[in-house]
Amino acid sequence: MDARLSLRGxxxxxxxxxxxxxxxxxxxxxxxxxxxxENGAGKSTLMKIVDGIYQPDAGExxxxxETTRIRNPIEARSHGIAMISQELNYVPNMTIAEGxxxxxxxxxxxxxxxxxxxxxxxxxxxxxxLNYLGRAKLSSLTISEIQMLEILRSVYHSADIIIMDEPTSxxxxxxxxxxxxxxxxxxDEGKSIVYISHKMDEVFDIADDVTVLRDxxxxxxxxxxxxxxAQVISEMVGRDMSTGHYPKEKIEIGEPVFKATGLSxxxxxxxxxLEVRAGEIVGLAGLIGAGRSEVARAAFGLDPLDEGVIxxxxxxxxxxxxxxxxxxxxSMLNEDRRLEGIIPKLSVKKNATLASLKSVIYGGRxxxxxxxxLVDDYFARMSVKTPTTETLIESLSGGNQQKVLLARWLIxxxxxxxxxxxxxxxxxxxxxxxxxxxxxxxxxxRGIFMISSELPELIGMCDRIYVMSAGxxxxxxxxxxxxxxxxxxxxxxxxxxx
Amino acid sequence: MLAKLxxxxxxRYTIFLILGVVFTIASVLxxxxxxADNLTNVLRxxxxxxxxxxxxxxxxxxxxxxxxxxxxxxxxxxxxxxxYKDTGGSLVLAILAGIVVGVVANLVNAFFVATLNTPSFIVxxxxxxxxxxxVLEITQGQTVLQLGxxxxxxxxxxxxxxxxxxxxxxxxxxxxxxxxxxxYGRSVYAIGGNQEAARAAGIAVNRIKYKAFAxxxxxxxxxxxxxxxxxNAGLPNAGVGYELQAITAPIVGGTSFSGGVGTTAxxxxxxxxxxxxxxxxxxxxxxxxIQQIVMGIIIxxxxxxxVFSKRGKRSKQILKPTEKELTxxxxxxxxxxSQRHDGPHKEVP
Numbered sequence: 001m002d003a004r005l006s007l008r009g010x011x012x013x014x015x016x017x018x019x020x021x022x023x024x025x026x027x028x029x030x031x032x033x034x035x036x037x038e039n040g041a042g043k044s045t046l047m048k049i050v051d052g053i054y055q056p057d058a059g060e061x062x063x064x065x066e067t068t069r070i071r072n073p074i075e076a077r078s079h080g081i082a083m084i085s086q087e088l089n090y091v092p093n094m095t096i097a098e099g100x101x102x103x104x105x106x107x108x109x110x111x112x113x114x115x116x117x118x119x120x121x122x123x124x125x126x127x128x129x130l131n132y133l134g135r136a137k138l139s140s141l142t143i144s145e146i147q148m149l150e151i152l153r154s155v156y157h158s159a160d161i162i163i164m165d166e167p168t169s170x171x172x173x174x175x176x177x178x179x180x181x182x183x184x185x186x187x188d189e190g191k192s193i194v195y196i197s198h199k200m201d202e203v204f205d206i207a208d209d210v211t212v213l214r215d216x217x218x219x220x221x222x223x224x225x226x227x228x229x230a231q232v233i234s235e236m237v238g239r240d241m242s243t244g245h246y247p248k249e250k251i252e253i254g255e256p257v258f259k260a261t262g263l264s265x266x267x268x269x270x271x272x273x274l275e276v277r278a279g280e281i282v283g284l285a286g287l288i289g290a291g292r293s294e295v296a297r298a299a300f301g302l303d304p305l306d307e308g309v310i311x312x313x314x315x316x317x318x319x320x321x322x323x324x325x326x327x328x329x330x331s332m333l334n335e336d337r338r339l340e341g342i343i344p345k346l347s348v349k350k351n352a353t354l355a356s357l358k359s360v361i362y363g364g365r366x367x368x369x370x371x372x373x374l375v376d377d378y379f380a381r382m383s384v385k386t387p388t389t390e391t392l393i394e395s396l397s398g399g400n401q402q403k404v405l406l407a408r409w410l411i412x413x414x415x416x417x418x419x420x421x422x423x424x425x426x427x428x429x430x431x432x433x434x435x436x437x438x439x440x441x442x443x444x445x446r447g448i449f450m451i452s453s454e455l456p457e458l459i460g461m462c463d464r465i466y467v468m469s470a471g472x473x474x475x476x477x478x479x480x481x482x483x484x485x486x487x488x489x490x491x492x493x494x495x496x497x498x
Numbered sequence: 499m500l501a502k503l504x505x506x507x508x509x510r511y512t513i514f515l516i517l518g519v520v521f522t523i524a525s526v527l528x529x530x531x532x533x534a535d536n537l538t539n540v541l542r543x544x545x546x547x548x549x550x551x552x553x554x555x556x557x558x559x560x561x562x563x564x565x566x567x568x569x570x571x572x573x574x575x576x577x578x579x580x581x582y583k584d585t586g587g588s589l590v591l592a593i594l595a596g597i598v599v600g601v602v603a604n605l606v607n608a609f610f611v612a613t614l615n616t617p618s619f620i621v622x623x624x625x626x627x628x629x630x631x632x633v634l635e636i637t638q639g640q641t642v643l644q645l646g647x648x649x650x651x652x653x654x655x656x657x658x659x660x661x662x663x664x665x666x667x668x669x670x671x672x673x674x675x676x677x678x679x680x681x682y683g684r685s686v687y688a689i690g691g692n693q694e695a696a697r698a699a700g701i702a703v704n705r706i707k708y709k710a711f712a713x714x715x716x717x718x719x720x721x722x723x724x725x726x727x728x729x730n731a732g733l734p735n736a737g738v739g740y741e742l743q744a745i746t747a748p749i750v751g752g753t754s755f756s757g758g759v760g761t762t763a764x765x766x767x768x769x770x771x772x773x774x775x776x777x778x779x780x781x782x783x784x785x786x787x788i789q790q791i792v793m794g795i796i797i798x799x800x801x802x803x804x805v806f807s808k809r810g811k812r813s814k815q816i817l818k819p820t821e822k823e824l825t826x827x828x829x830x831x832x833x834x835x836s837q838r839h840d841g842p843h844k845e846v847p
Binding site for chain 1: 679685698754758
């Protein structure tokens with residue numbers, strides 16, 4: 001087969017996990033090849049190997065039928081491979097012309113040939129019918145304009161394999177049209193494009209071939225006309241999903257404890273209505289960037305809210321700062337444990353009591369005995385494993401850190417807990433313990449709100465699941481409708497944010 | 499993990515060990531060093547710097563810094579001296595005036611740092627120039643003389659104990675209390691350790707920053723009063739470079755320049771080490787130029803040690819997956835990679 005880029009048996013492991021397992025992947029010249037898969041399926045890792053950022057443990061890369069070793073992105077470029085990453089890398093203060101030649105400035109007599117830079121940039125912009133000034137700053141352009149310039153740049157520097165990682169994740173609907181026009185034009189010139197996306201409508205609009213990755217292995221690879229929307233989704237999800245392994249308890253559901261009405265924040269989410277009842281575990285599903293964490297953060301007062309009302313136990317409350325939210329019985333476990341969870345240089349004890357300092361330091365001094373007892377109690381209940389309570393939290397494993405943070409919130413005796421990705425980055429055993437703790441909390445009559453990108457755990461743990469897409473609620477599902485296919489369908493439902 | 503615990507414990511006591519070594523060397527180099535007179539003299543001399551060092555220690559632990567303390571100390575001291583003379587010798591009003599000046603200057607710092615989110619390095623650098631300019635303008639560069647009984651504050655003794663040393667002892671206890679026995683202290687450590695996490699845990703970050711600066715102002719203001727009283731003059735050029743010595747003391751004493759770590763006792767010992775080094779250099783006739791060079795070396799070595807010892811801990815963390823910490827396949831890997839490089843935002847350079 002006449003492939004321009006061919007991956008043979010690529011395998012890559014990270015400590016404790018096999019990210020890619022014997023992956024074969026062929027990109028034909030003059031085609032758009034879509035690479036689909038859920039978060040964590042291995043798409044980005046595979047493309048980082050092609051771009052030389054990671055080295056495969058096994059397998060080979062063939063560019064134009066020649067075995068090639070790609071040790072870094074510069075070598076990738078010299079083989080005609082260009083990567084347009086999701087987060088565009090550009091220097092805002094550079095001009096368009098400088099950006100065009102960044103890292104490959106034309107030299108003349110030992111200094112940069114500025115006149116060539118200017119003229120060449122002007123010529124390319126002109127050729128493309130773009131009327132920007134070459135001396136305009138990149139910071140004055142929109143993301144989609146910069147993306148377009150990156151594509152032009154890679155083509156100019158003779159790339160013929162262009163990898164685009166979720167190129168439409170940060171640009172508006174209207175701009176997608178012009179992006180697709182450019183992609184088609186490049187394809188017709190004979191370039192090969194690898195298009196990473198989990199947006200099915202786009203994939204079926206633009207791609208010639210589709211390859212689906214799941215858990216680091218290729219599930220299928222076919223011409224787009226030989227497959228369909230539903231099939232690709234079910235291949236992405238897999239069928240061997242079991243829901244029997246979750247310590248979900250049957251709990252009497254009580255009155256609503258948490259109610260959010262009309263939550264809106266410009267450009268991020270609008271008109272979100274949520275409700276959690278006592279004893280209920282409610283899930284919030286959606287793709288990355290759908291605005292799930294943003295909603296929870298705003299409800300907890302971490303980010304501002306443009307509009308909306310929060311009610312706890314039927315009473316309207318002010319939750320405009322985390323302090324107020326906590327005082328009203330809300331608590332929130334953040335998605336990013338290192339960035340917004342632990343204080344690495346404090347002991348596990350001090351980390352655990354951080355949100356309830358008033359119960360351990362009062363009357364003019366720190367109540368050591370009370371603090372120790374409180375911490376010992378909660379740690380025992382949640383089986384936190386730590387050498388001593390004076391140990392620095394940074395030396396615990398991720399799962400134990402997470403349990404300390406859960407303890408931090410439990411000590412505040414919350415009525416409602418917002419858990420954002422509570423099992424991210426912790427091992428399987430710790431995950432199970434976190435699920436058990438969630439069930440116990442629900443049994444105590446607390447309302448639990450869980451955000452997760454792992455659909456099986458949402459399905460396994462939740463009584464009800466909300467689905468968000470592009471900043472809006474697209475569905476509210478109850479058990480008979482709990483299936484990964486249904487959730488994904490609503491999660492991929494493209495709605496323009498007002 | 500046990501090894502790790504042990505290493506934290508030893509590092510906590512390293513500073514006392516260093517103090518012991520410095521003491522031993524000093525007593526060998528000069529027989530006068532261990533005399534009661536000389537030692538009380540050292541304690542009297544370090545009082546001003548140590549009091550200032552406590553203020554900046556709180557800020558550094560909270561992830562901030564104060565470069566203005568030397569200049570604000572001079573401004574507060576001179577204003578205090580002027581108030582003393584103008585009120586016909588009211589010591590209470592004079593002390594109060596000094597403290598008010600220190601607090602006001604630092605509330606301005608806090609406004610920019612906390613409310614407007616400007617880096618404290620820049621804000622307090624500006625305040626350093628402003629306060630120095632102000633004190634020179636007020637005095638027109640002239641020293642204020644004939645202070646009368648004002649000097650008693652800095653020069654007399656309570657029994658054998660020099661008053662500045664007594665004040666230092668009282669302030670040490672207060673600062674220790676604030677840092678270990680109050681919600682304020684706990685919050686300062688949390689903010690300096692990870693500001694975003696502290697905010698998410700319901701700590702009123704801005705309010706704590708204002709408090710830290712205000713307390714720094716009290717300490718700097720009082721240090722100004724004490725200084726002028728000890729030298730028996732209102733010196734508009736006093737305290738040049740004191741801000742750096744005040745920063746050096748906590749750093750030598752184990753306060754981490756990146757925030758979240760540090761103790762009152764460490765700062766006291768750090769200040770004493772610096773004081774003893776200065777003293778022994780004086781006793782053995784080392785010139786003041788050379789003394790500056792030595793102080794410079796101490797600052798660089800102390801900070802380099804701080805950074806170096808932290809680097810060691812970091813690499814330990816990188817190796818952590820041995821604890822069977824399975825991160826979720828690809829996203830987890832990327833997360834941990836990027837965070838290791840960025841870490842929580844710190845404004846201290």
